[in-house]
Amino acid sequence: MNDIDFAVLASRWLHIGAVVVAIGGTCFVRFVMIPSAKAALDDAQQERLRQAVRTRWARLVMMSITVLLVTGGFNFVMLGMRSGVEPMPYHAFFGIKVLAAFVIFFVASALTGKSVAFDAMRAHPKKWLSLMLVLAAMIVLLSGAMAQLRGAAPGPIPALSESPEG
Ligand code: HEM
Incomplete structure (x- = not known):
């Protein structure tokens, strides 16, 4: 029987949990909150709503970024380095992923921050x-x-002719 690694399981759970919160919230703000506020509120009320949402949303964004960085680093050591996976293209995908994640973190911090810049x-x-x-x-x-x-997620399924039963 294969064993369960509880540290890896907890890290994956937290990592995907943070993704669900951050990306789900972003989707809600983009497709529900902004259009609804525009349809129902005048400019001054929209601004008040934005300010009220900003502080609370900023807290969740910062928590999600922290969890993603910590669990992502842990995942990389435990899954990427210790699994013996071929460096290419795994490390290239990892590099592109982290760069894209940093762009998201920057935009999220700018949108929820107060800096006039x-x-x-x-x-x-x-x-x-x-x-x-x-x-x-x-x-x-x-x-x-x-x-x-x-090899941790379903890859190509062998054709029937390649299966052991023939
Ligand atoms: C917006 C940011 C991010 C999103 C949406 C995201 C999404 C995900 C998802 C959905 C998985 C699970 C993949 C699966 O098992 O099917 C995963 C795994 C992983 N994440 Fe992230 N992640 C983000 C940020 C990061 C960061 C910043 C790091 C590194 C510092 C990182 C490192 C990893 C690693 C190493 C894995 C394991 C990949 C594997 O299975 O070999 N992630 N991520």
């Missing part, structure tokens, strides 16, 4: 939230490909 970004939230969602979709795909490369 990023006022121009906060003036067009839909554009930046869409970019985050496209990058996140790419990252989830890359992560699935990395799991397949390690």
Whole structure:
């Protein structure tokens, strides 16, 4: 019987949990909150709602980024380095994934922060939230490909003629 590694299981659980919270929230803000606020509230009320949401959402964003960095680093050591997976293309996928994740973290921090340097970004939230969602979709795909490369997720299914039963 194969054993369960509880540290790896907990790390994967936290990692995917943080993804669900961060990307689910981003989807909600982009496709539900902003259009609904525009339809139902005047400019001043929209601004008040934005300020009220910002502080709470910023806390969740920071927590998700921290969890993703810690569990992602742990995953890389435990799954990427100790599994003996071939470095290529696993490490290339990992590099692209981390770069894309850093772009998402930067945009999320700019949108939820108070710095005047990023006022121009906060003036067009839909554009930046869409970019985050496209990058996140790419990252989830890359992560699935990395799991397949390690042999941890279903890969190509052998044709019937190649199966042991013939
Ligand atoms: C927006 C950011 C991120 C998203 C959406 C994301 C998504 C995911 C998902 C869905 C998996 C599970 C793949 C599977 O088993 O099918 C995963 C695994 C993993 N993540 Fe992330 N992740 C993010 C950030 C990070 C960061 C910042 C790191 C590194 C510091 C990282 C490192 C890893 C590693 C090493 C794995 C294991 C891949 C494997 O199975 O070999 N992730 N990630």
